Amino acid sequence: MGMTMTQKILARSAGLASVEAGQLIEGKLDLVLGNDITTPVAITEFEKAGLSSVFDRDKIAIVLDHSTPCKDIKSAQLCAACREFAKKHAITHFYDVGRMGIEHALLPEQGLTAPGEVIIGADSHTCTYGALGAFSTGVGSTDMAAGMATGLAWFKVPSAIKVNLVGKLGRYVSGKDVILHLIGVIGVDGALYQSLEFTGEGVASLEMDDRFTICNMAIEAGAKNGIFPVDDKTLDYLKGRVDRKFTAFEADPDAQYTQEITINLSALRPTVAFPHLPSNTKTVDEAAGKPIQQVVIGSCTNGRLKDLREAADVLRGRKVAEGVRCIVIPATQQIYLDAMAEGLVADFIQAGAVVSTPTCGPCLGGHMGVLSDGEWAVSTTNRNFVGRMGPTSSMIILASPAVAAASAVTGVLTDPASL
Amino acid sequence: MKVYKYGDNVDTDVIIPARYLNAPDEKSLASHCMEDIDGDFASTVETGDIIIGGNNFGCGSSREHAPLAIKACGVKCVIAKSFARIFYRNAINIGFPILECPEAVDGISPGDQVSVDFGTGVIVNESTGARFQAAPFPEFVNGIIEHGGLLKSLKARGVAK
Numbered sequence: 088m089g090m091t092m093t094q095k096i097l098a099r100s101a102g103l104a105s106v107e108a109g110q111l112i113e114g115k116l117d118l119v120l121g122n123d124i125t126t127p128v129a130i131t132e133f134e135k136a137g138l139s140s141v142f143d144r145d146k147i148a149i150v151l152d153h154s155t156p157c158k159d160i161k162s163a164q165l166c167a168a169c170r171e172f173a174k175k176h177a178i179t180h181f182y183d184v185g186r187m188g189i190e191h192a193l194l195p196e197q198g199l200t201a202p203g204e205v206i207i208g209a210d211s212h213t214c215t216y217g218a219l220g221a222f223s224t225g226v227g228s229t230d231m232a233a234g235m236a237t238g239l240a241w242f243k244v245p246s247a248i249k250v251n252l253v254g255k256l257g258r259y260v261s262g263k264d265v266i267l268h269l270i271g272v273i274g275v276d277g278a279l280y281q282s283l284e285f286t287g288e289g290v291a292s293l294e295m296d297d298r299f300t301i302c303n304m305a306i307e308a309g310a311k312n313g314i315f316p317v318d319d320k321t322l323d324y325l326k327g328r329v330d331r332k333f334t335a336f337e338a339d340p341d342a343q344y345t346q347e348i349t350i351n352l353s354a355l356r357p358t359v360a361f362p363h364l365p366s367n368t369k370t371v372d373e374a375a376g377k378p379i380q381q382v383v384i385g386s387c388t389n390g391r392l393k394d395l396r397e398a399a400d401v402l403r404g405r406k407v408a409e410g411v412r413c414i415v416i417p418a419t420q421q422i423y424l425d426a427m428a429e430g431l432v433a434d435f436i437q438a439g440a441v442v443s444t445p446t447c448g449p450c451l452g453g454h455m456g457v458l459s460d461g462e463w464a465v466s467t468t469n470r471n472f473v474g475r476m477g478p479t480s481s482m483i484i485l486a487s488p489a490v491a492a493a494s495a496v497t498g499v500l501t502d503p504a505s506l
Numbered sequence: 507m508k509v510y511k512y513g514d515n516v517d518t519d520v521i522i523p524a525r526y527l528n529a530p531d532e533k534s535l536a537s538h539c540m541e542d543i544d545g546d547f548a549s550t551v552e553t554g555d556i557i558i559g560g561n562n563f564g565c566g567s568s569r570e571h572a573p574l575a576i577k578a579c580g581v582k583c584v585i586a587k588s589f590a591r592i593f594y595r596n597a598i599n600i601g602f603p604i605l606e607c608p609e610a611v612d613g614i615s616p617g618d619q620v621s622v623d624f625g626t627g628v629i630v631n632e633s634t635g636a637r638f639q640a641a642p643f644p645e646f647v648n649g650i651i652e653h654g655g656l657l658k659s660l661k662a663r664g665v666a667k
Contacts, residue, residue, distance in 0.1 A: 124527050124569065125568065132657055136661060136666070138657070140667070161528035161529070164530075165528055208568075209568055209570075210567075211567050211568040211592055226568060226592060226596075227568055227570035227600075228596075229599035229655065229657060230596075230599060233599075237660060241650075275565060276515070276562035276588065276590070280591050306592075309562060309565065451519075451567070452524050452525060470567075472519040473519070473520055473542055473543065474519060475519050
């Protein structure tokens with residue numbers, strides 16, 4: 088029986104000729120990731136179990152991105168524990184303030200993720216690297232501890248939903264609108280335990296940054312992973328970043344899917360998700376006009392250079408509305424530098440936005456933009472759950488960078504084309 | 507024992523809000539468990555209580571702090587119609603029992619007395635007499651739970667040193 092892209096990658100990692108959906112396997116890992124919130128729990132478990140060494144110091148990445156630069160004493164202590172562990176085990180890919188970026192933008196940028204690789208991360212948005220044709224999935228801290236010690240993880244081989252992309256995105260429509268639209272169609276558990284495999288002639292027109300955004304939010308549909316085929320754009324992206332050998336897998340023509348969904352990219356409108364689920368989607372046309380107090384442009388979902396360009400294109404020569412706080416967060420130091428070189432940072436500041444050092448900060452209500460009672464935000468982040476960014480009475484509308492920037496200008500949820 | 511019953515899509519942000527993720531230990535996490543969905547939970551929960559959830563219980567963030575917080579509250583198990591996959595594997599990996607059984611979720615109300623046999627997956631609503639059969643774990647997963655968690659099972663197998 089034919090296999091999906093994901094199944095082929097997992098079969099190889101388990102040393103098997105083939106696998107099928109539902110099968111439990113133990114796979115070899117190419118990379119194990121953790122951040123400053125999940126790694127300390129992993130370290131505690133690692134040490135409690137009396138484990139003495141890591142399987143490969145070059146295949147572990149620890150990124151201090153969530154509460155950094157440290158927001159309080161407890162966060163500083165957690166970061167210190169990560170630092171100590173990284174030093175003790177001579178972890179090669181340890182990223183502290185000054186070098187760090189938001190993990191899911193940083194790892195691909197640094198060439199730590201490649202097609203065909205198997206990657207686990209103690210962060211749910213680890214599914215981002217599927218954009219490069221890798222199998223990557225979020226796990227917990229105990230999995231991270233076990234992965235660091237053994238280089239292995241157990242997986243239930245997922246079935247898959249085939250998402251056939253046709254057409255080409257129009258102006259002010261981006262990868263964020265594709266994934267929000269899809270989550271709106273299938274629901275927050277629509278792909279539970281499954282892969283979302285993107286395919287079709289529409290893939291070629293999507294920039295890598297759009298593909299990262301799409302795979303990043305596969306978890307918001309409950310998916311184990313999202314994955315794109317490897318094409319010329321992928322290979323271009325990898326050039327100069329990855330010099331080790333990698334394998335680009337393709338799904339077999341007779342691979343089995345539980346369902347097939349076609350998305351016509353040409354017909355998509357800017358799409359937003361209202362509180363309190365990413366599946367509560369509307370087109371911006373249906374929902375425009377809702378007053379807001381804050382805009383966040385950034386995160387592992389939308390803090391890449393294309394995202395900042397799209398936001399800056401809207402904000403350039405305009406002003407953030409009175410009564411709105413607009414916070415822009417480049418996802419990595421390199422993206423920050425590129426945004427400065429292109430003049431985007433100046434565009435943001437001249438518009439009355441603030442530009443922050445890379446951090447996950449406001450996305451999870453940590454710091455750098457926590458909401459107050461009853462406030463509404465338009466945010467390019469990935470979750471609009473109750474209390475995610477502030478008190479339980481605060482509200483988040485998920486949107487693309489272009490919609491977020493347009494909303495910052497008017498003070499209400501706005502279609503950028505209407506400016 | 508008491509039953510706490512919630513709806514669909516109980517996410518890990520409401521199980522343990524991110525503002526408490528830097529808590530130093532499991533007991534501190536437990537003191538804020540379910541705070542954003544049920545402000546009374548942490549002060550009323552007792553050892554042996556059971557949480558009932560709908561579909562997609564534990565969705566969202568991968569934070570293992572979520573099952574750790576529930577476990578540290580003394581909750582005996584979570585019974586749900588379905589679990590989000592990262593929560594599912596986190597619970598297994600820390601040796602915390604979870605049962606997938608839509609019929610039991612529909613057949614148990616707050617105030618009912620419930621007994622659970624983890625060996626057989628049989629759930630009994632002692633108040634109504636109704637019996638439910640949860641989906642059994644695969645053998646591999648049972649091995650993890652029987653050893654008391656993933657790391658202990660890897661050590662027992664000699665894989666982790």
